[in-house]
Amino acid sequence: KKPNIAIVGATGVVGSTFLKVLEERDFPFENIYMMASSKSAGKTVTFKGKDYVVEELNEHSFDKDIDIALFSAGGATSEKYAPIAAQHGVTVVDNSSAWRMDKDVPLVVPEVNPADIEWNHGIIANPNCSTIQAMVVLKPLHDKYKIKRVIYSTYQAVSGSGVKGISDLSEGLKGNDKCEAYPHPIAGNCLPHIDVFLDNGYTKEEMKMINETHKILGDDNIKVTATTVRVPVFDSHSESINIEFENPIDVDEVRELLASSPGIIVQDDPANNVYPLARDAAGTNEVYVGRIRRDYSVDNGINLWVVADNIRKGAATNAVQIAEELIK
Numbered sequence: 402k403k404p405n406i407a408i409v410g411a412t413g414v415v416g417s418t419f420l421k422v423l424e425e426r427d428f429p430f431e432n433i434y435m436m437a438s439s440k441s442a443g444k445t446v447t448f449k450g451k452d453y454v455v456e457e458l459n460e461h462s463f464d465k466d467i468d469i470a471l472f473s474a475g476g477a478t479s480e481k482y483a484p485i486a487a488q489h490g491v492t493v494v495d496n497s498s499a500w501r502m503d504k505d506v507p508l509v510v511p512e513v514n515p516a517d518i519e520w521n522h523g524i525i526a527n528p529n530c531s532t533i534q535a536m537v538v539l540k541p542l543h544d545k546y547k548i549k550r551v552i553y554s555t556y557q558a559v560s561g562s563g564v565k566g567i568s569d570l571s572e573g574l575k576g577n578d579k580c581e582a583y584p585h586p587i588a589g590n591c592l593p594h595i596d597v598f599l600d601n602g603y604t605k606e607e608m609k610m611i612n613e614t615h616k617i618l619g620d621d622n623i624k625v626t627a628t629t630v631r632v633p634v635f636d637s638h639s640e641s642i643n644i645e646f647e648n649p650i651d652v653d654e655v656r657e658l659l660a661s662s663p664g665i666i667v668q669d670d671p672a673n674n675v676y677p678l679a680r681d682a683a684g685t686n687e688v689y690v691g692r693i694r695r696d697y698s699v700d701n702g703i704n705l706w707v708v709a710d711n712i713r714k715g716a717a718t719n720a721v722q723i724a725e726e727l728i729k
């Protein structure tokens with residue numbers, strides 16, 4: 402039978418993109434239920450030409466027959482309601498960080514570790530957007546050359562902060578500096594501060610990339626560090642990724658391997674100004690890789706430039722791909 406699905410956080414930036422991607426990919430379903438917290442309940446969302454009134458999420462929301470629920474309504478909502486849904490037999494795909502590091506919750510990028518879906522106990526976690534696009538690229542390289550160390554430097558779009566981030570940038574570009582999403586004006590700036598600072602001097606976003614890399618690749622021996630930066634870009638996260646391998650590599654072989662790996666489009670012809678660009682990646686579901694070159698400062702190292710739409714592959718599309726695995 403076709404699944405009954407629920408969208409929790411249906412009116413948000415990611416929630417509304419869940420709906421776009423479900424329609425684009427013609428995801429099969431019998432019934433769909435739109436849910437959100439009290440502040441968004443009562444709104445109307447349109448999906449496949451039909452209007453739906455968003456119902457207020459509560460502990461009885463999953464009493465009805467629901468097979469799959471896609472959550473993107475903040476960590477607190479996931480913390481409270483994902484277990485309730487799971488106890489009602491729903492398989493939850495949660496876009497928040499609430500359950501990502503839980504030992505009973507698989508953290509999944511379908512191109513990377515689809516088999517981990519099998520051991521879910523009702524909740525499957527969607528990784529952080531910056532982690533997802535990196536994992537798609539690192540997995541084939543780790544399998545072939547064994548990664549020793551990774552350095553992430555990210556250049557993250559304001560859409561990752563939702564409507565407040567988008568507004569701060571659009572107003573800032575008109576000369577009206579606003580600081581609703583960030584402690585400093587984002588227009589004309591780069592802010593090395595995403596989420597909150599921790600006692601170790603790193604931000605939560607940086608520690609998410611480090612911890613989630615270990616869990617998804619299943620290898621805590623990989624040395625990982627990260628600097629995550631907010632830049633004045635509306636859509637798509639760009640990442641400079643430096644990788645040192647245990648084994649020798651050949652750059653042309655790396656380029657061919659990536660070009661033949663799932664979910665990746667290689668754009669790497671600097672002589673003709675060809676490399677991944679945030680504005681080209683926006684609105685698509687793939688991960689783009691370019692500037693593939695040897696790091697001559699170590700024996701077996703490379704540098705990469707990796708770009709993806711942070712709301713699509715970084716969140717909504719990845720979650721829908723997990724749901725597609727569930728109904729196979």
Ligand SMILES: O=C(O)C/C=C/c1cccc(C(=O)O)c1C(=O)O
Nearest residue numbers: 476496497498499529530557561562
């Ligand atoms: O800021 C970005 O570009 C990505 C933001 C992700 C985010 C924002 C608020 C809460 C969370 C969270 O769920 O903790 C997350 C996440 O890690 O997915």
